[in-house]
Amino acid sequence: MTDNLQLWVIPLLPLVGAAINGFFGRRFKNSMVSTIALLFTAASFGLAARAVMMAWPHESGPHMTLPHIETLGTWIQAGSFSAPFGFYLDQLSMIMVLVVTGVGFLIHIYAVGYMSHEGGFYRFFAYLNLFMFFMLTLVLANNYLLMFVGWEGVGLASYLLIGFYFQKNSAADAGKKAFIVNRIGDFAFLIGMFLLIQHFGTLNYEGLFKTIADGHYAPEAGWGFLTITALCLMFGATGKSAQVPLYVWLPDAMEGPTPVSALIHAATMVTAGIYMIARSHAIFNLAPHALEIVAIIGCITAIFAATMGMAQTDIKRVLAYSTVSQLGYMFLACGAAAYSAAIFHLMTHAFFKALLFLGAGSVIHALSGEQDMRRMGGLRKVIPRTFWVMTIATIAIAGIPPFAGFFSKDQILGEVFASKTAGPIMWVVGVITAGITSFYMFRLWFMTFFGERRPDAELGDHHLMPAPVAASSHGSDDSHGQDDHGHDSHGTSGVHESPWIMIGPLVVLAILSFIGGWVGVPAFMGGHNEIEHFLAPVMDSGSAAGGENVPIVKVLEFATPPEPRPHNEEWMLAGTSVGAALFGLFFAWLLYYKSPGLPDKITSKIHGLYLVVLHKYYMDEGYGFLFVKPLLALSTIVFWKGIDQSVIDGLVNGAGTASQGIGNELRRMQSGNIRSYAAWVAFGGAAVVAYMIWLGVR
Amino acid sequence: MVPLSWYLVLSAILFCLGVFGFLLKRNIITIFMSIELMLNAVNLSFIAFANYWNAHAGQKLASGREIVGLSGHVFVFFVMVVAAAEAAVGLAIIIAVFRTRETLNVDRVNLLKL
Numbered sequence: 001m002t003d004n005l006q007l008w009v010i011p012l013l014p015l016v017g018a019a020i021n022g023f024f025g026r027r028f029k030n031s032m033v034s035t036i037a038l039l040f041t042a043a044s045f046g047l048a049a050r051a052v053m054m055a056w057p058h059e060s061g062p063h064m065t066l067p068h069i070e071t072l073g074t075w076i077q078a079g080s081f082s083a084p085f086g087f088y089l090d091q092l093s094m095i096m097v098l099v100v101t102g103v104g105f106l107i108h109i110y111a112v113g114y115m116s117h118e119g120g121f122y123r124f125f126a127y128l129n130l131f132m133f134f135m136l137t138l139v140l141a142n143n144y145l146l147m148f149v150g151w152e153g154v155g156l157a158s159y160l161l162i163g164f165y166f167q168k169n170s171a172a173d174a175g176k177k178a179f180i181v182n183r184i185g186d187f188a189f190l191i192g193m194f195l196l197i198q199h200f201g202t203l204n205y206e207g208l209f210k211t212i213a214d215g216h217y218a219p220e221a222g223w224g225f226l227t228i229t230a231l232c233l234m235f236g237a238t239g240k241s242a243q244v245p246l247y248v249w250l251p252d253a254m255e256g257p258t259p260v261s262a263l264i265h266a267a268t269m270v271t272a273g274i275y276m277i278a279r280s281h282a283i284f285n286l287a288p289h290a291l292e293i294v295a296i297i298g299c300i301t302a303i304f305a306a307t308m309g310m311a312q313t314d315i316k317r318v319l320a321y322s323t324v325s326q327l328g329y330m331f332l333a334c335g336a337a338a339y340s341a342a343i344f345h346l347m348t349h350a351f352f353k354a355l356l357f358l359g360a361g362s363v364i365h366a367l368s369g370e371q372d373m374r375r376m377g378g379l380r381k382v383i384p385r386t387f388w389v390m391t392i393a394t395i396a397i398a399g400i401p402p403f404a405g406f407f408s409k410d411q412i413l414g415e416v417f418a419s420k421t422a423g424p425i426m427w428v429v430g431v432i433t434a435g436i437t438s439f440y441m442f443r444l445w446f447m448t449f450f451g452e453r454r455p456d457a458e459l460g461d462h463h464l465m466p467a468p469v470a471a472s473s474h475g476s477d478d479s480h481g482q483d484d485h486g487h488d489s490h491g492t493s494g495v496h497e498s499p500w501i502m503i504g505p506l507v508v509l510a511i512l513s514f515i516g517g518w519v520g521v522p523a524f525m526g527g528h529n530e531i532e533h534f535l536a537p538v539m540d541s542g543s544a545a546g547g548e549n550v551p552i553v554k555v556l557e558f559a560t561p562p563e564p565r566p567h568n569e570e571w572m573l574a575g576t577s578v579g580a581a582l583f584g585l586f587f588a589w590l591l592y593y594k595s596p597g598l599p600d601k602i603t604s605k606i607h608g609l610y611l612v613v614l615h616k617y618y619m620d621e622g623y624g625f626l627f628v629k630p631l632l633a634l635s636t637i638v639f640w641k642g643i644d645q646s647v648i649d650g651l652v653n654g655a656g657t658a659s660q661g662i663g664n665e666l667r668r669m670q671s672g673n674i675r676s677y678a679a680w681v682a683f684g685g686a687a688v689v690a691y692m693i694w695l696g697v698r
Numbered sequence: 699m700v701p702l703s704w705y706l707v708l709s710a711i712l713f714c715l716g717v718f719g720f721l722l723k724r725n726i727i728t729i730f731m732s733i734e735l736m737l738n739a740v741n742l743s744f745i746a747f748a749n750y751w752n753a754h755a756g757q758k759l760a761s762g763r764e765i766v767g768l769s770g771h772v773f774v775f776f777v778m779v780v781a782a783a784e785a786a787v788g789l790a791i792i793i794a795v796f797r798t799r800e801t802l803n804v805d806r807v808n809l810l811k812l
Binding site: 672674675678679682 | 722
């Protein structure tokens, strides 16, 4: 057995695919482009699977020591600081690599079907492969700096893909918004890295975590260096993982094509922040205040986003808010120092949320671009396969056993309940969020698949709502040019099930959404919670290194629950969350299936509150008023009109005017009149003579 | 014996006459004559200096060198020869200019001015 897994090839393959498609794809046929894109992604997935298989820890001890580090060479060398091109494979990055390449590959397949009628086919797949490259760099890097390269790269790919329909103003704006909001978080991440360099002199995971684990650091009671660093890293994660206060970009990111929403804005990229926190758990464990703040932010995000999701009518926006909310759960788990639970939920969420987005894409595809749920309905019979996979995904996200979402969510809630940094109050919020999640997901399910077909539904009562993205561009008059989408969309006859190339990945994801949670069946249900044991060597590395030291014992207080909880308490907690989910299901059934007139009555009763929720708590407006407008005014008045126009332009123009004026005066000397030249010569000669006389007389 | 300064003053007066004639006159022949006047004013000072040195020939300077005469006269001959050559070329140019422009006024002969 070779010890070299050639990890660097895994990220490089998609880059090659991106380069081929990006540079030459314009001349290729669509089939050629998709073959290249799929081939390189599949190869990357295969290599990742091989690497994981070879590094898999066995009962008899692992084949190779984990973490397995491969260094290609030095990237940056400055004084004592150095950042290598290094790759780091441990249990955590194994899961991430498999999720990224696996789900990514499925979504690539789906996209071949979904994008077949779109322009810029090659561009789309080049960007998608580029994203895979950066995401794999992010999860495989062995130091924060290389991770940051991937981190910025996925931001770039996200920007390119959100603005894929760049002719649409809203899409271009959404891309810019995502990029700029992410930059704010990235700035904090950078500062966190600088702090780490200043304090530890290295950004390599190995050196960094070993130094921390050596026991010279006690958990900080106050606001020490590690807490500040952890908060900086966390703020970076809030940008990428769309948490309060930087979540605003994610709902707008739904302007991108649906496979992009599934891959980047649900399954992989947005989980980068969670991955980063889990990777930095050694730092966070020593900073209880930072953990508390992470938990609070996760908690607020989870419930805020869930309530916002209740009032949305655009099918993708519902899912976007749901993603924000679920990421809030993962943040909450990180804040409770339950990193394994967070990663577990990350994995199951990648399955069912990708499935939900792809299913929504399938619905949108079937309805020729309609995204507003009020114009859907009754699709159960028409697109049965999509209906069934969506059903599985909905049950999975709602947290009803034995589907995947239940186990991960239950594990998070259980850990939160017992945690010192989170606690029962946050558990209550989490359970309420679970109920709301179930409600809005089943609302989506009922509105889309049940009831009457209503393609021409009057949307006037919601005129305050911003127009759904595609509703205007795909009217019901068949005048648009997409040939396959061009048939009559009035009756059910125009609605068509998606081709198998799209359904296939859905089925695979549906199976994963169903069984994906079984790797984490908790002990009280008779399982072994394999995933937690699997991740334990990574997450406990801090304590494993120096068990005798007193500070480490304190670390453990925060890192893991003090003792196994009684089983009946666990059953009670699990039962409560399932109860909340069923409660949400019941309300959704009541309001959107049994008596569809009821929601309007309720919303008119609490009109003010409803409007606030409908407008997403006026967060965008608030940010616009608080940050964007003052910044714009500052830039316009001070930087543009003040500094740029008067100082810089003034300097440049002044230099021009001055030399012009001086030249204008000097021009008079060169009159072209020979006698005046001679006079000047005579005058000069006389001056020289006078000077010499003066020298003699002196 | 006439002192050296008298010659030099006369030379300066002649030179200034030449300068002012050059600056103020418009007729190219007059300007040409003014140039000759300046050259000859310089010649006069050369002769005067040479004569002055000759009066002291055989004596020693502070630096120890002996003063020898005649070198000043030689320069005057050079100047006169060059001036004669210049006069030949200059008059030829003036004749060529007069044939084409039919004027001797230098202000009218300003084609080189942009």
